[in-house]
Amino acid sequence: xxxxxxLLLVALLALALLASLALGEVHLxxxxxxxxxxxxxxxxxxxxxxxxxxxxxxxxxAVGAALAASGVLMQSFFRNPLASPGLLGVSSGGAxxxxxxxxxxxxxLSMWSLPLASIAGAFLATLAVLAIAREGASxxxxxxxxxxxxALFGAATSxxxxxxxxxxxxxxxxxxxxxxxxxxxTWEHVxxxxxxxxxxxLLVLPSARALNxxxxxxxxxxxxxxxxxxxxWELIILxxxxxxxxxxxxxxxxFVGLIVPHLLRLAFGPDHRRLLPLSMLGGAAFVxxxxxxxxxxxxxxxxxxxxxxxxxxxxxxxxRRGGRP
Amino acid sequence: xxxxxxxxxxxxxxxxxxxxxxxxxAAVLGPNGAGKSTLLQALAGLLPAEGEIRxxxxxxxxxxxxDRARILAWVGQESHxxxxxxxxxxxxxxxxxxxxAGHGEDGHGIEEALAAFDLTDLSDRPVTRLSGGERRRxxxxxxxxxxAPIQLWDEPTSHLDVRHGLEVLELANGLKAQGATVxxxxxxxxxxxxxxxxxVLHKGACVAQGPPDEVLTPEVLxxxxxxxxRLAQDLILELPR
Numbered sequence: 001x002x003x004x005x006x007l008l009l010v011a012l013l014a015l016a017l018l019a020s021l022a023l024g025e026v027h028l029x030x031x032x033x034x035x036x037x038x039x040x041x042x043x044x045x046x047x048x049x050x051x052x053x054x055x056x057x058x059x060x061x062a063v064g065a066a067l068a069a070s071g072v073l074m075q076s077f078f079r080n081p082l083a084s085p086g087l088l089g090v091s092s093g094g095a096x097x098x099x100x101x102x103x104x105x106x107x108x109l110s111m112w113s114l115p116l117a118s119i120a121g122a123f124l125a126t127l128a129v130l131a132i133a134r135e136g137a138s139x140x141x142x143x144x145x146x147x148x149x150x151a152l153f154g155a156a157t158s159x160x161x162x163x164x165x166x167x168x169x170x171x172x173x174x175x176x177x178x179x180x181x182x183x184x185x186t187w188e189h190v191x192x193x194x195x196x197x198x199x200x201x202l203l204v205l206p207s208a209r210a211l212n213x214x215x216x217x218x219x220x221x222x223x224x225x226x227x228x229x230x231x232x233w234e235l236i237i238l239x240x241x242x243x244x245x246x247x248x249x250x251x252x253x254x255f256v257g258l259i260v261p262h263l264l265r266l267a268f269g270p271d272h273r274r275l276l277p278l279s280m281l282g283g284a285a286f287v288x289x290x291x292x293x294x295x296x297x298x299x300x301x302x303x304x305x306x307x308x309x310x311x312x313x314x315x316x317x318x319x320r321r322g323g324r325p
Numbered sequence: 326x327x328x329x330x331x332x333x334x335x336x337x338x339x340x341x342x343x344x345x346x347x348x349x350x351a352a353v354l355g356p357n358g359a360g361k362s363t364l365l366q367a368l369a370g371l372l373p374a375e376g377e378i379r380x381x382x383x384x385x386x387x388x389x390x391x392d393r394a395r396i397l398a399w400v401g402q403e404s405h406x407x408x409x410x411x412x413x414x415x416x417x418x419x420x421x422x423x424x425x426a427g428h429g430e431d432g433h434g435i436e437e438a439l440a441a442f443d444l445t446d447l448s449d450r451p452v453t454r455l456s457g458g459e460r461r462r463x464x465x466x467x468x469x470x471x472x473a474p475i476q477l478w479d480e481p482t483s484h485l486d487v488r489h490g491l492e493v494l495e496l497a498n499g500l501k502a503q504g505a506t507v508x509x510x511x512x513x514x515x516x517x518x519x520x521x522x523x524x525v526l527h528k529g530a531c532v533a534q535g536p537p538d539e540v541l542t543p544e545v546l547x548x549x550x551x552x553x554x555r556l557a558q559d560l561i562l563e564l565p566r
Binding site for chain 2: 079080081209210212213215216217219220222223224225226227265269270271
């Protein structure tokens with residue numbers, strides 16, 4: 001059952017990857033793609049695939065896996081299936097960093113400056129979270145602190161945005177970024193996101209069993225042998241890292257961390273030993289497919305808009321069901 | 326056996342000392358807010374408390390988490406569940422500290438624990454789809470599955486129907502016969518006679534402890550619980566033999 005689920009998701013991810021490599025303004029046949037990946041093919045096809053589609057697809061997968069895994073961690077941490085990766089203010093901190101980089105013109109200086117500014121913002125938010133958590137704050141306290149930080153970073157972002165409202169180009173860039181997107185992502189973006197996401201995903205997997213206990217109650221988990229204090233630190237650090245990396249290369253992409261874990265929980269149960277790897281695979285496939293829609297549908301669709309269009313109605317439906325699968 | 330001396334939790338527990346031998350069934354009594362849950366959590370090392378808690382002469386809280394979980398099991402008063410784990414998986418969590426390297430939980434005693442709390446038929450049901458009393462039994466079964474020789478249960482019989490409540494007491498008696506120490510908090514003073522020892526807490530302090538018939542005097546009942554005891558013909562409920 002568990003193996004079948006993993007194979008199913010791997011197959012889905014492989015199909016999504018193949019589709020996003022093959023489809024676009026120039027359609028490529030699977031044979032051509034394989035030829036290029038094996039080192040052959042003509043120069044044009046090589047450029048399309050290796051300089052544009054492959055890095056973009058890899059970034060999409062990193063963003064999706066990171067957000068979905070981060071969502072699972074936050075839901076387990078807050079013992080609430082409706083918790084999302086941005087709950088503690090990390091993605092709005094990352095957004096503020098990026099917006100400042102746009103506003104001051106740093107973004108155009110180098111490929112690295114925008115993601116790094118975003119990571120710096122997310123890091124600032126993380127430090128604030130850790131400072132609050134270190135004082136032994138309860139889960140409820142952290143949740144409220146997250147609400148406050150989201151409001152704070154949101155206000156600062158709006159402030160910077162109004163400063164630049166007259167500059168249409170910069171204002172437009174900022175707005176686009178706040179809606180999430182993966183256009184013209186390069187191997188630099190892959191280098192920024194993928195290794196960190198893979199590492200965090202690997203680090204979190206051994207804690208899956210302890211997460212199961214935590215999800216049934218903190219004190220109970222501790223009495224059964226889980227070092228809850230250490231586990232909570234691990235969860236905060238790894239989930240903020242994952243969210244920060246995803247925001248740095250993908251902008252603000254909502255709902256992935258909410259709907260992917262939730263759907264998979266409905267289908268395969270809440271056991272984190274299954275849910276964590278499945279969410280990583282499912283999140284990667286979901287963002288790949290959403291980005292494929294962004295690329296192939298007419299009009300100016302943004303990634304965050306597509307994920308929210310898929311996620312919003314689902315969220316409401318979940319709330320109507322009481323949010324408890 | 327477990328012994329505590331001078332247990333103190335700021336504003337909640339004042340200098341409570343106790344000593345419970347192996348093979349002992351004990352109850353903590355007291356009105357709401359007397360410190361029953363605090364005492365059980367402090368003994369389980371789940372909240373910071375001053376004083377000593379000794380198990381076989383060793384300070385219990387200095388024993389690493391995993392080792393401690395094989396010595397002591399605790400069941401809280403809350404039996405809320407947010408995630409729909411199947412009953413059997415929750416009970417299997419009791420074996421968390423017993424896993425062998427690379428093999429997951431050893432699975433020992435899970436079927437027995439399910440059967441002991443009448444959960445065998447519910448074992449595949451998500452815990453979110455149980456009644457409060459059924460869920461309480463799941464958490465008790467999880468504690469039983471640990472096989473820990475010290476069992477601390479916070480109001481295990483509340484939310485349970487008469488029969489399952491009596492079964493919990495009988496089960497605790499069975500554990501006692503196997504040499505375990507069972508300490509539970511309780512509101513039903515009429516069940517106190519089933520216990521070897523009772524501790525009466527009042528405003529965070531232990532006002533009396535010992536065998537129930539010596540401890541639950543009319544004076545204690547009036548002072549601590551504000552009730553007057555009157556002997557009367559009572560409806561006696563027990564399990565059919």
